[in-house]
Amino acid sequence: MPLSDPPNSELRTPNSLFLGIFLTSAATLTLELSIIRLLSVAQWHHFAFLVVSMALLGYGASGSFLSSFPSLLRRGPFGLLPRAGALFSVSALLAYIAGNWIPFDLARVSFDRWQILYLFLFYLVFSVPFFFSGLVISSALTHWNAMAGKLYFSDLAGASLGCLLTLGIFGILGGPGTLLFACLLGGLAWAVWGRMKGPRVVFPWIWTGFLVLLLFWQPSWMELRFSPYKSLRVALRFPGARLLETHWNAFSRVDVLESPAARTAPGLSLEYLTALPDQLGLAVDGDQLNAITRFRGEPAGAGELKFLDFLPSSFPYRNLRPRRVLILEPRGGLEVLNALYHGAGEVVAVETNPLIVDLLKTRYREFSGGIYDRPEVRVEVEDGRSYVRRSSASFDFIVFPLAESLGASATGFSGLREDYRLTAEAFRGYLGTLQPGGFLSLHLYLLPPPRGELRLVSTVRRALELEGKRPADHLLAFRTWGTFSLLVKKDPVGPREVEDLKDFCRQMRFDLVHYPGISPGEVNRYNRFPRPIYFESMRDLLREGERFYRRYPFDLSPATDNRPFFHSFFRWKYWEEIYRLAGGKWQILLESGFLVPVVFFLALVLSILFILLPLCFRGRGEGENPGGRRRFAWLLYFTVLGLGFMFLEISLIQKFILFLGHPLYSVSMVIFSLLVSAGLGSRFSIRLDVRSSRRLKLLLPFLCILLVGAAFFYPLILSFFQGSPAFFRWLLTFVLIGALGFFLGMPFPMGIRRAALRGQVYVSWGWCANGCASVLGAILPVLLALTWGFQVVFFLSGLCYLVALWALWKEG
Structure with missing residues (x-):
């Protein structure tokens, strides 16, 4: 231009x-x-x-x-x-x-x-x-x-x-x-x-x-x-700690370290009084600190691994005896050791990060006992949901190890992070992979007042309801001094499992939270709260559902693929109560999604200051300010084009994170596909005559219909091909986005050419209005999606092109 x-x-x-x-x-x-x-x-x-x-x-x-x-x-x-x-x-x-x-x-x-x-x-x-x-x-x-x-x-x-x-x-x-x-x-x-x-x-x-x-x-x-609050930095501050090595790939930084803080045994019973084996810390992106455990010999029943009997994740092995185990995101391999120690016949470890697998198979193979090279262990390097989708195998037991860092969980820093592993659709897939009588085991850090733990229950509850099951009959829950464990059975829980759980919690001094038929007198015995808040909250959530969500001060609505912010709990409705609970400190509101409005306001101020104001002063000095209805129409046209395109781009980036396996893959592939296809569409639009607005008036409603159709059908297509090979998924991503991008590349250059026929000043104003709207349009979709989900943002992108059509009618 x-x-x-x-x-x-x-x-x-x-x-x-x-x-x-x-x-x-x-x-x-x-x-x-x-x-x-x-x-x-x-x-x-x-x-x-x-x-x-x-x-x-x-x-x-x-x-x-x-x-x-x-x-x-x-x-x-x-x-x-x-x-x-x-x-x-x-x-x-x-x-x-x-x-x-x-x-x-x-x-x-x-x-x-x-x-x-x-x-x-x-x-x-x-x-x-x-x-x-x-x-x-x-x-x-x-x-x-x-x-x-x-x-x-x-x-x-x-x-x-x-x-x-x-x-x-x-x-x-x-x-x-x-x-x-x-x-x-x-x-x-x-x-x-x-x-x-x-x-x-x-x-x-x-x-x-x-x-x-x-x-x-x-x-x-x-x-x-x-x-300095990330777990890697905290661990390296301990006396004698040292960083051994650092590796990067396209989507992670992996650090291996020695530190007294690098000891991983989440929720270990206080009944265990012996020292843990030597461990090396393993951090991903400076956080999610877990460990590689030193081991030699045969793991089944090994004395040096006795501490595994005292972990909350050992309950299904001790009492249910699963033979085929699926472990999602095992990281340093503690849960793989746990399965081998308890005699699992076949273990499938699905790890998304190839750097971790390579480290355990090469440099730290001897230290870890070669657990990833054992004949009964098969390692798959891919996203867990993609594996579940493509695999025809079924399992007695699926384990979700505790991976979230305590610091990030405690303070809500993960509120903006999309987590497609923990959505209702994901849990339906996991349940479908279980054999009859099989269990899904999930673990989180205990962080009162209950938030993440109840969000986990509410999301599993939704998945079970969609499967036509009564949730309360399929759940077992207990807590340690520092962790919360939820077990989901494919079939209704029986009396034997209940008695096994009660015996296990009594031996380990863990507190019961839920089983079918639990009574208030059985809870809050060992690690006591003033009130049995976990028992009461989970009981009320399972009984009341939506009514409980509405009155609870934190957002506990089930996480879905459309709204995958599992760790976002704050609600605008209860900001005054949260402010009061925080001792009158307003900054607490900036955690999680509340930081997004601040960024939006910041972008608005800077856009006006560096994009719009210079043009205003230039136009005033040269007498170029366009006036009347035509100025408003062109400003509106280019503004909504900027918003619509960015709404779509950010929505596509979020939707393809699950399909491609990582945010950086999604950002790279979505931007690449949009650049190529929109460029081709822009190039093709040169052939179209803009002296009449007829072609634009046909293109804009067509785009709206195309986007609404994509909003409905793309999630179905992505779900169907989720388990396909990576190369095919990348190719399909280019095709799906290219089909939209080709037509999306036309309205802006055609508008620029038509505005130039009215006067060069309209082009200048249109360019800056579009730039300002694009800056804000990169942030606004996240703000909307935190409340209503990305499907709404997708529909809004189509609405923007309808508003552009209306502006074109007004201009004409």
Whole structure:
């Protein structure tokens, strides 16, 4: 889009220009995805919506900046392009260093009011490199507008490559190294444009050489700083603790450490008085600390593993004698040892992280007793739900080990994290894999007042009801001094299982919470609360269901694939009660989903400040302010296009997390598919005449129908193919998103061309309105989905295109 009267569009277009655009776009997408991954480690969430919003703010501000200062364009492209390219590469590195030292910490939001300011600075700092990359693309398109097709193709090809490149680079260079690689790509683009000015420009090559040096020798100031409240940092503060090794892949950082704090035996009975075997800590993304247990010999009945008899997860083995066991996310392998120790004949361990499997099969094989190489153990590296979906095997026992960190669970940092392992649809799949009489075993940390424990019960309750069962008859529950255990039987619980559970809890001094027919006098005996809150809450939840959810101060509604925020408990309705329980500290409201409105307000302020205001002042100074109905119509048209596209993009990212197995896979593949397909649609739209609005008025309702149809049918398609091979799922993702993206790529360029017929000022305002709406549209879907789910957001994206149709009618 030309932002001012363009210079001569017939300027010479050297081939190096297209290479520079290609490298800049690849660097920009690599930078965006690397920030998402680094945030997953530094904080407790990937904040994909926040990073997308930061990138769009930078891009929108660059367009507004060029429109406000057209004199920059009149000086010729060979001055602006190298400078903007240089500033992008340099500012990306400086933004990482500054962001690393800004003391923003999600763990401190609930008690440190300065964290809001730090979040503001963090958001602003990381928007700067995207501002300069946007400046590169905008200025190139303005100067060489006659070659817009080739430039757009170079931009699209580079961005697409950046999406895919990141997935492989993380495993080679690590987190900070991948960000440095993005800076290096930007430095190479600077060098390419430097040659356009003259062959003697050496500064780009000096900078590029410096970045290569940093890649191979990263100084201490390049190390990623993450929250001191994460379990890895806590464990390393103990005397004698040391970090043994660190590994990265596209979706995780895995650390192995020695520490007195790296002792894993969740809920171990206080009746066990002997020392635990040696263990090494294993942390994923700096958290979820569990352990690799030292063992040699045959595990069945081994004396050194006696402590396993005193774990709450040992109950089904001691009394129910399962032969075929499925363990989901075993991490360091404690539950695999537990199954082998108790004589399980066949154990299937489904682990999503190949780094962990590789470590236990190679470097720590001898330490762990080679448990993953034993003939009775089969390891599957994939998402648990995908395995359950594709496998025809059935099991006597399915184990869900306790993996959530105590710190994150206790303070609600996981509230924004989608967890498709713990939804009603997931539990229906697990129950379908059980043999008759089989059990599903789930464990959580005990965190009063009851929240996560009751959300687990309510979600399982929904799954059982959908299977036509009476939930209370299928559940057993008990608690230790620090954990909550829920056992779900495929068939109704019988008297033998009840007596076995009562005997087990009496021997281990665990407290009963539920079994069919339990009486109040049997609960709260050993680890006592002033009132038997877990027994009473679970009893009332199973009896009353929705009525209990409505009056409880925390959100206990069942987690679903449409609303997969299992760890989000706060409710707007009870904010005053939560505020009072927190001792009058308002910061507690910023935990979990309550942080999203703050980010939304922050993005709104910055969008107005850096996108809309510059254009307002420019228009006022030059007498360009459009007026009347036409101005409102075009502003509304481009605003709802920005909102609709971002609503759809964020919804697709969330929906495909389960299908592809990880948030970073979903972000990369969704953005890649949208870039390619929307680019093709935009290119195709050039053939369509916009002098009449007829084609646009047909396209927009068609898009609405297409999106509503996708909202209904895509979940069914994804569920049906959930168990397919990974390559097929990636290919299907491209096809499904491409079918939408092709048509979604048309309304914006067609609107720009039609607005240009009315006057260049409408184009400038439309560009900035769309940019501002896109920034907000990256955050608003998460805010809506926390309450109503992503299906509603999907429908709203279709409604946005209907509003765009109405705006077009008003304009005409």
